[in-house]
Amino acid sequence: MTAVSIRKVSKAFNVGKSNQVDALHEVSLDVKPGEFVSLIGPSGCGKSTLLRLVANLLEPTAGEVMVNGKSAVTARLDQDYGMAFQQAGLFDWRTVRKNIELPLELKGWDKGDRQTRAEEMLQLVQLPEFADHYPWQLSGGMQQRIAIARALAAHPPLLLMDEPFGALDEMTREYMQGELLRICAATGTTVVFVTHSIPEAVYLSNRVVVMSPRPGRITKIVDVSLGGERTEETRNRTAFFEAITTVREGLRGMHAAHVGLGNDNR
Amino acid sequence: MTTTVRRAAYRTFMFIVALALVVVIWETYKALGPADGGKLFGARVLPRTSSYAMPHVWDMFSRFNRPEVRGSDRTVFSAVLAGAWFSFRLSAAGFVLGGVLGTGLAVLMARFRWVQRGVLPYLVVSQTIPLIALAPLVVSWGGKLEVGPFVWPRWLSASVLGAFLAFFPIAVGTLRGLAAASASSVELMQSYAASWTKTLFKLRFPTAVPYMVPAFRLGASASVIGVVVAEISTGLKGGIGRLIIEYAREATGDPAKVYTAIFGAAALGLTMAGVVIVVDAFVMRNRPKESIS
Numbered sequence: 001m002t003a004v005s006i007r008k009v010s011k012a013f014n015v016g017k018s019n020q021v022d023a024l025h026e027v028s029l030d031v032k033p034g035e036f037v038s039l040i041g042p043s044g045c046g047k048s049t050l051l052r053l054v055a056n057l058l059e060p061t062a063g064e065v066m067v068n069g070k071s072a073v074t075a076r077l078d079q080d081y082g083m084a085f086q087q088a089g090l091f092d093w094r095t096v097r098k099n100i101e102l103p104l105e106l107k108g109w110d111k112g113d114r115q116t117r118a119e120e121m122l123q124l125v126q127l128p129e130f131a132d133h134y135p136w137q138l139s140g141g142m143q144q145r146i147a148i149a150r151a152l153a154a155h156p157p158l159l160l161m162d163e164p165f166g167a168l169d170e171m172t173r174e175y176m177q178g179e180l181l182r183i184c185a186a187t188g189t190t191v192v193f194v195t196h197s198i199p200e201a202v203y204l205s206n207r208v209v210v211m212s213p214r215p216g217r218i219t220k221i222v223d224v225s226l227g228g229e230r231t232e233e234t235r236n237r238t239a240f241f242e243a244i245t246t247v248r249e250g251l252r253g254m255h256a257a258h259v260g261l262g263n264d265n266r
Numbered sequence: 267m268t269t270t271v272r273r274a275a276y277r278t279f280m281f282i283v284a285l286a287l288v289v290v291i292w293e294t295y296k297a298l299g300p301a302d303g304g305k306l307f308g309a310r311v312l313p314r315t316s317s318y319a320m321p322h323v324w325d326m327f328s329r330f331n332r333p334e335v336r337g338s339d340r341t342v343f344s345a346v347l348a349g350a351w352f353s354f355r356l357s358a359a360g361f362v363l364g365g366v367l368g369t370g371l372a373v374l375m376a377r378f379r380w381v382q383r384g385v386l387p388y389l390v391v392s393q394t395i396p397l398i399a400l401a402p403l404v405v406s407w408g409g410k411l412e413v414g415p416f417v418w419p420r421w422l423s424a425s426v427l428g429a430f431l432a433f434f435p436i437a438v439g440t441l442r443g444l445a446a447a448s449a450s451s452v453e454l455m456q457s458y459a460a461s462w463t464k465t466l467f468k469l470r471f472p473t474a475v476p477y478m479v480p481a482f483r484l485g486a487s488a489s490v491i492g493v494v495v496a497e498i499s500t501g502l503k504g505g506i507g508r509l510i511i512e513y514a515r516e517a518t519g520d521p522a523k524v525y526t527a528i529f530g531a532a533a534l535g536l537t538m539a540g541v542v543i544v545v546d547a548f549v550m551r552n553r554p555k556e557s558i559s
């Protein structure tokens with residue numbers, strides 16, 4: 001069974017109107033359980049749209065999205081995934097602990113279980129001493145870690161992340177990447193991860209999906225095998241740089257094609 | 267916390283300074299202004315400075331201590347206090363009624379766009395109806411209302427008029443607050459498969475609190491105005507509104523007296539606002555300090 005199965009999915013906004021946007025055109029992608037897949041591509045190529053389709057926050061215009069062998073709707077209703085955005089999006093009026101408990105509350109867990117799980121999650125993101133702080137008392141990186149803890153609190157098999165580290169500085173970002181890999185390895189979570197950073201995509205992923213715009217589609221899928229566990233040392237390996245180059249070429253090729261297209265039109 | 271205290275102290279200080287300034291202006295004008303007032307094209311634009319038109323501030327305050335009517339052992343102070351307390355209860359009832367109504371309407375408007383589109387314009391129009399015109403209507407409707415053992419008490423008309431003024435800012439402010447939840451937090455709730463009601467209580471209401479606080483503050487003072495105006499225009503006995511007309515009638519013989527009732531009304535408004543400010547400080551205690559106010 002695949003964790004995520006996207007079959008010939010198209011998505012258009014404002015269908016039939018003069019401002020119709022073909023955000024995605026016949027995109028197909030399979031993600032295996034436990035796999036870490038990144039989506040990368042220029043702004044407007046439909047990465048967020050694809051993620052929202054998987055999350056069932058949008059309905060596809062055509063095609064089919066399956067999550068854990070169920071339809072996307074059923075998967076959402078069963079809360080089969082957790083989600084994290086660029087903005088941590090924690091609730092200001094809840095303590096860190098209560099923020100992490102939110103998805104559990106909505107699932108109807110009782111208080112004791114919620115507290116135990118929140119405690120576990122705080123350990124996992126290594127912020128147990130901040131349980132009773134409010135989000136606005138935390139740094140951006142800490143907030144993002146809490147958001148990840150919240151997304152994983154119900155132990156969903158799938159994690160959907162849209163540029164979660166986009167607002168962080170380089171140092172924090174690399175640290176968070178390490179943390180995310182550690183957490184996902186510990187929980188066996190499948191991840192679909194949207195990013196603008198090539199090194200980030202390569203460092204984190206088993207596969208990097210390169211997308212191009214107008215209409216949004218997948219132009220290339222790069223397998224990343226860096227051998228063994230990924231550590232800070234991985235960033236210095238030749239294989240790491242080679243993968244970066246491959247992804248960059250994928251993005252460049254598309255860019256060249258694009259410029260060519262522009263010339264034809266003129 | 268210390269900054270909150272300091273800010274509160276600063277505000278109190280400025281309030282006292284502003285009050286003192288009013289007193290100084292009043293007394294200065296009384297001392298220096300033209301005795302016969304100022305006229306422009308035959309219309310009086312400046313008040314006369316005689317003690318009938320403008321009693322000394324200290325006369326107004328000393329009036330509190332003397333009997334309400336000659337020979338009575340009840341001071342003006344206790345009469346004003348009793349009147350203010352009566353009106354306070356009516357205002358509180360009006361405020362609660364207006365709060366429930368305003369919040370309820372806001373929720374309905376947030377839930378159903380057609381309600382918002384259909385109702386909001388009427389709410390705006392409703393606020394342009396002069397209260398003076400509405401007051402006798404409410405009294406007469408109320409008088410006809412009798413459901414089983416329930417008989418419409420006269421005071422309820424005043425509370426209803428208070429509620430009528432209070433519900434509007436509350437409905438509008440709450441609606442704005444309910445709509446203020448960010449798209450991504452709404453999506454987050456959607457991703458948890460949370461129902462609309464769950465989203466309302468776990469996301470929309472908490473987001474709305476910083477909008478609701480100033481709205482309720484407005485609503486509180488509006489309910490006081492509604493009640494006092496209703497008391498005056500329907501002649502309801504027992505409240506501060508009634509005292510204002512009664513004392514105003516005695517203005518020629520006892521010019522300072524009416525001001526005691528006016529001070530009572532002002533104190534009533536301030537008390538009402540004070541209650542809301544205390545609640546505000548409580549519900550906002552764990553919010554980021556730089557959020558909207």
Ligand SMILES: Nc1ncnc2c1ncn2[C@@H]1O[C@H](COP(=O)(O)OP(=O)(O)OP(=O)(O)O)[C@@H](O)[C@H]1O
Pocket residue numbers: 013014021022023041042043044045046047048049050216
């Ligand atoms: N709700 C919407 N209504 C209309 N058009 C939309 C909507 N959401 C996205 N689009 C359009 O769909 C296209 C893809 O948008 P999307 O947000 O998926 O891009 P993206 O790859 O995530 O870009 P970025 O890297 O800037 O986040 C864009 O052209 C965008 O204008």
Ligand SMILES: [Mg+2]
Pocket residue numbers: 047048049162
């Ligand atoms: Mg995006």
